[in-house]
Amino acid sequence: MARPARLSGAGGRATILDVAAAAGVSRQTVTRAVNDLPGISVATRQRVLAAAEALDYRPSRFGRGLVSGGAHQLGLLVDDLRNPYSPELAASVLRLAAARGWTVVLADVGLTGDSDRSVQDLGAQSDVVIGYLGARAPEWLERLGSVPVVELDPAGPALRGAVRLDPSEAVETLADHLVTVGVKHPLVLDAPSAAVGAGQPSARGQLLLDALRRRGYLPRHVLAGAASADAGAAGTSAALAAHRRVDAVLAFNDVMALGALAACRRAGVDVPERVRVVGIDGLTLGTLVAPTLTTLAVDLDEVARHAVDLALGMLDGSLPRSGDAVQRVVRHRLLVRESA
Amino acid sequence: MARPARLSGAGGRATILDVAAAAGVSRQTVTRAVNDLPGISVATRQRVLAAAEALDYRPSRFGRGLVSGGAHQLGLLVDDLRNPYSPELAASVLRLAAARGWTVVLADVGLTGDSDRSVQDLGAQSDVVIGYLGARAPEWLERLGSVPVVELDPAGPALRGAVRLDPSEAVETLADHLVTVGVKHPLVLDAPSAAVGAGQPSARGQLLLDALRRRGYLPRHVLAGAASADAGAAGTSAALAAHRRVDAVLAFNDVMALGALAACRRAGVDVPERVRVVGIDGLTLGTLVAPTLTTLAVDLDEVARHAVDLALGMLDGSLPRSGDAVQRVVRHRLLVRESA
DNA sequence: CTGAAAGCGCTTACAG
DNA sequence: CTGAAAGCGCTTACAG
Structure with missing residues (x-):
């Protein structure tokens, strides 16, 4: 199905004038037909x-956007969609x-080889980035x-808008809970941090250790x-073998x-009977397993709400582009389920 | 931080001419400065x-795109990001x-109230949709x-491009496997289907039952x-209670x-010792649980590769917009892990 | 180094 | 019902 030969548009794509010529009408009439x-x-x-x-005419979104404004486009930058945290946040934002x-x-x-380029392209296509x-x-x-940018959970000082977790x-509530249920020998299963x-x-x-x-x-x-998960499992296996008295991870x-x-399951260690397990994030994932996962949950709907709010304000000029006025804080809270 | 008063752009947004006027130069010079x-x-x-x-000048992506072409934009339509299937596919496509x-x-x-509108907006902003x-x-x-549209796993006949699963x-391989490991009383835990x-x-x-x-x-x-997951758990609990001999789900x-x-875990039924469990999809999720999940996996990277391939062909005119030439098939394959 | 001209593809008034 | 004109915001030659 080859295309007719002479097309004016870039990339051989037909423009409204090509259609007008082919139909023997003016471009205005093409607009009327195409847009009902x-x-x-x-x-x-x-x-x-x-x-x-x-x-095979398709109106250019640029031509259209230029004259009729076009819908706002929000850029969302995530770290790695294969990590279940990202899609849950993305779902809220979407x-x-x-x-x-x-x-x-x-x-x-977290996914693309050339992340610099991805970031740059995202900026070019977005009216605001979260x-x-x-x-x-x-x-x-x-x-x-x-x-305008709203940074989520910034690692350092907030350079633009920010939603902090x-x-x-x-963590304090969790520590109290552990005392209450009689934990004696807790273990903090930590992950490396660039900061x-x-x-x-x-x-x-550090927060957990201090508490x-x-x-x-x-x-x-x-x-x-x-x-x-693999690293978490390996760390836990080693720790359980080395320190028999550990009763909370x-x-x-x-x-x-x-x-x-x-x-724990592979080691034949019952959860929560012998060892209690707690996570942080509050992913839906934690409700799909048995025992269900006790966790410090952050309400991603709330995070998204704040982020979009700030973005909106920065976009319409009612908020500055950085500073305390474009900072929000969302607190985790303890979600006691079966594992602890 | 209020904006200076008179701005020519729509929505009170500054245009290149505003900047030119403010700096006392021509618009070309503004382009040079802004684009390095x-x-x-x-x-x-x-x-x-x-x-x-x-x-607070930001170049219009429409103005830019109109003259310099702009990057291609791929529209991706998913059903529900909170279902782990969607993000895994999205990751591959991204x-x-x-x-x-x-x-x-x-x-x-699957997420938005007004899905009709979402679909329409997606079409307007994309050069091709998958x-x-x-x-x-x-x-x-x-x-x-x-x-151009590439439909994934179409429910009916393919109306445009399509990647079928x-x-x-x-399923045949799985059925053989079940025979081999000595399953006697299998149960098909099915989900409602609109089709x-x-x-x-x-x-x-039906495929499972027939095999x-x-x-x-x-x-x-x-x-x-x-x-x-909840419905799956409920169905399994009921079935295990009613039919004690069930040894595969x-x-x-x-x-x-x-x-x-x-x-099974809640009922104190060992997997895979007493009951074997098999899923379909091959999600990463299945490797995070214990026992790890045996499943009929589909390679989502392959699905994405075919879809993008077809999309590309439809976009540059080397492929038609529908028909057998724009159909691909990706087969599931049995991934034996711990649960069966 | 700087600016006047042309044009990207479309839609929105306006005139017939 | 149809078309000629103007303009959306930008960049790419081209001229000075």
Whole structure:
């Protein structure tokens, strides 16, 4: 099905003028036919539509957007869709965006080889960007260009808008809970963090350790090789073998906690009877396993709501592009399920 | 931080002419400064950038795209990001798209209230659309407009390009496997399907039942209330209680199989010792639980590769917009892990 | 180093 | 019912 020869558009694509010529009408009439506008005879409309079809005509979104404004496009930057955290957040953002009639461009910096390019393209296609920048925030903000940005869970000081996650209160509640249920020898199953020195506890890990120590515990600290289920399982297996008295595993996140759960099962260690397991994040995933996972949950709907709110304000100029006025905090809270 | 008063752009947004006026230069000079082009003095560049900053100038992606073509934008339509199947597919598509320098607009019809609108907006913003249309394919193709479409796992006959999933061979392999390991009383844990009558087995379910019967089994068929983990767990619990001899649960998908796994654990039924559990899809999720999930896996990277391939061909005119030339088939294959 | 001209593809008034 | 004109915001030659 080769295309007719002479087309004016770039890339050999037909433009409205090609259709007009083929149908023997003006471009305005093509617009009327293609956009279902009134003021055109049935016969003409049919002739135009036939010509459009034959030329495989598709209106340029740029031409259209230029004149009619076009829908807002929200850029969403996630770290790795294969990690269940990202899609849950994306789902929340998508829902809010769709409710406003915005479209969402998605870029994944954990997935693509050339993440710099992805970030740059995202900035070019978006009216506003929401997402995780992590340790490379300064560099990537540069690449995003001049769009307003709402950073989620920023690793450092907030350079633009920001929604911060704060687990500190929930960590205290969790520590109290562990005391109450009689835990004696807790273990913090930590993940490496780019923000601290190698071998050091992550910010979350430190929070957990401090809360436990304040209650008289002498918590063990295990630094897994990565924030993955496999690494969580390996770390747990080793720790259970080396320290028989461990009776609670507090993981850096839910995915690692799932690994801990699997390791316990393989070691024939009952959860929560002999060892309690706790994650952080509150992923739906934690409700699909048995025992269901106790976790410090963050309400991603709330995170998304704040982020979109801030983005909106920055976009319409009612909020500045950085500073305290574009900062929000969302606190984790303890979700006691079966595993602890 | 209120904006300066008189701005020519729509929505009060500054245009290149506003910046030019503020900096006392021509629009070409603004382009040079903003796009880091050569042929501009340092002093002028700084003055222009300052003016741009002060006016909160952001170049219109429409204006830019119109003249320089702009990156291709791929529309991806998923059903529900909260279902782990969607993000795994999205991850594969995103990776391929990014490698080509395309951006991806994502719409989720299972999530948004006004899915019709989402579909329509997606069509308007995309050069090509890949995705699940399900039972509403005819209607939604209409809404997508004239963009090329590659439908994934179409429910009916392919109306445009299509990547079909074919579990039939893997189902036979699975049935043989069950015979080999000594399963006697298998149960098909099915999900409701819009394509068949209420209470009827889904296409997948029928495939499983047929393969089992051909091997002399008298398989039970349980239709869960939904294709969810909870429904899978409920269906499994009820079946285990009613039919003590059931020694294998073949679920409609992995998520339901996870529910079956949880139900077995709660009932104190060992997997795979007493009951074997099998899912369909091959989600990563199945490797995070213990026992790991045996499943009929479909390679989503392969699905994505075919889909992007077809999309590309339809876009550049080397492939027609529908018909056998734009159909691909991806087969499931049995992935034996711990649960069966 | 800087600016005047042309044009990307479309839609929105307006005139016939 | 149909078409000539103007303009959306930008960049790419080209001229000075």
